[in-house]
Amino acid sequence: MADVQAGIGPFLGVFLVAHGWQSGSIGSVMTIGGIAGMVMMAPAGAFIDETTHKRTCVIVLGICTVLASMIILVSQLFWVVALSQVATAIAGAAIGPALNGITLGIVRQAGFNRQNGYNQAFNHAGNLIGAGLSGWLGWMFGLTAVFWLSAVFGVLTIISVLMIPSDAIDDDEARGATLAAVGPIEETEPPRHRKPSGFRVLAESKPLLILAGALALFHLGNGAMLPLFGLAVVSAGQADPAGFVALTVVVAQGIMIITSLIAMHMAERRGQWLVLLVSFASLPIRGFVAAHLITSWGVYPVQVLDGIGAGLQSVAVPTLVARILNGTGRINVGQGVVMTMQGVGASLSPAIGGWLAQEIGYSLMFMILGSFALGSIALWVGFHGVLRVAASAPGRPQGVVFSGD
Template sequence: MATATAAVRPEGRGAPKEATRATAALQALNFFMADMQAGIGPFLGVFLQQKGWTSGPIGSVMTAGGIAGMIMTAPAGAFIDHTDKKRWVVIVTGICTVMASFLILFSQSGVIVTVSQVATAIAGAAIGPAVTGMTLGIVRQRGFNAQNGRNQAWNHAGNMIGAGLSGWLGWKFGMPAIFYLAAAFGVLAIISVLMIPEKAIDHRAARGLESRDGDSDEPGKAEGFRTLLRNKPMLILAAALACFHLGNGAMLPLYGLAVVGAGKGDAALFVAQTVVVAQAVMIVASLLAMRMAAGRGYWLVLLISFAVLPLRGFLAGTFIEHWGVWPVQALDGIGAGLQSVAVPGLVACLLNGTGRVNVGQGAVMTVQGVGASLSPAIGGWLAQALGYHVTFFVLGSFALISVALWIGFAGTLRRACAGMDGAAEDEAA
């Protein structure tokens, strides 16, 4: 931790106490924003199912939100690179997310649910790059891998506790209680982001305009957007993530629908259990990813994350049982936990010095969003036509393309994924 703390003290910037306060507030923000950002999140499917919706339309409205988020991620990243009001981006979009979720509570019409999902996705597209940008601006490139790993561990912990509370409140008081919990977490997230001292954020370092010796105050100019298209490792990464999320995006909501629809679990409690199991594993996986990346680079971390989805699809299609949540969601936790650290860390490394780090984050999210946004619709209609068993086998198989890409271009990717200047020292601390 000492090395990472030193990295947040460029000349003329915040004092050590402010640096410590900023990183602590970042971790609190990641904890509370998890439930605020998701809102009803994974509970949406069973909530709408209770209101008479079928799996096809449920998947379609989720896809509508995914497409909206996909379209907005790159522009949102470009805006985060440009603005020095990153804290206010988190505050405003967080409020919008909570308000959009409450729309569903008062009306379950197709139009209202679709508008809510679109608004939530657009807000989420801005929150992610904003938090990543603030982290990079506070701890710089040298401290980013370690601090991002801690951020993700706290984020997964927030998801786990939020889902557990949501399940208990939904069982005890009904589904509407979940919305009020999301609002409470939203207030605490806003308080957390306001605790980050503005002067602790170096906005040039936040967009990747930092020289190799760590001096982000020297003259520098952002490169053109074409630098993203010329970066072959990042293009391969985006394609592999798109295929992975094409299979992964619908797995959790469909497994919840399959088990609850078969009468093998209480709706609120079972969905909460699926999230809690996955997020508990993600906490451990994100911390392990931080260590693995520092010692061996990001290539192996991402290969493992891609390889777990085919196994997850096989288990989900074979065992549609209440107890199946443990192996199915543990594998989800491994894949998502590893990627939550490796993807932003690798993009920040690949684009360091270009001034386009956050738009790069948004661009990668956009491409992987193609898969994630199509997945619920494909999965929902497949389940309606062929049944859940076949659907899970098909969804899991999409990640085989990701594995093939990652291994096929291993020569190029290994060198790029190992380019983590200074990360090993941060991890050793």
């Protein structure tokens, strides 16, 4: 699913260049897709909350992603490629909440942290394997092979989803419409069904707003770190562009596999609050390292730190949102809201980083980007009392957080 969700991903630009596209046009279609995906994250989450056909949704979204990628083989007209990127982005925005909903519907609140940890570890492994296979196939048979690989993964995704029994998914649990216990399974009590809350509950949830704000600040600094670090290294003549990009993916995704599993176990013992604090703290360190190691081998510590931050968040964020909105029936739209805030920060980051690099140089720019996460840390520590109930370790006595009061 990781490879289906991304479509042809980073290979799109290379493919379009080979067909005579200029960098400005390529950037434009990517931006159009990015905006569409960001705008649709919350509505997609709301749709997943409402539907009782989550398996069908994942299948349809996977098919749409594959078709959207394949259509570019037929035509490279601007509007065709733009529509393809919009469709891919919207499908990608919906697949995440859909898989979270299916997972929550199968394992319930009590098992979500552990299963989500395994899901994310396999997700990162899929990204790693998919990037490697795509690179090898593209080198051996040309970029067209990358499109066909995406289609193969789409078929495998459909088969995998169909293997999940439809009656295994509790739709009330999948949206958080039951007031279920969040501790270990043996400690749980029968869930108490609730009527879904209004969307106002999202704006009234202080823990959710704090989480969204902290993540927006983190991604404001993190979003441009890798592309600008790559630009700095390549501009200094320290690395081959193609090989360097491949190395960044391999290092980061490999570390994310490990940190996803660590986050799962860490959250079970200490709760999500500490997991996210560590993830926020990784960015200032990464900025400092990037500022002082603009060399080809500097990619290792820089991307290890990226893997730590992203890997921890990939597990802790969905689990914490599910705990915060437990009993509201709005868990997946809440996931979409948080993802939107992450997207806002990440989309603004390249512009801020690019101008800073132009005016004051790469080293100071990396330090400033890293410092944005200090705001995340300040929010996280300053509002620890508000977050404590939702982010405490599973199994401890706690209430369900609606407003954070």
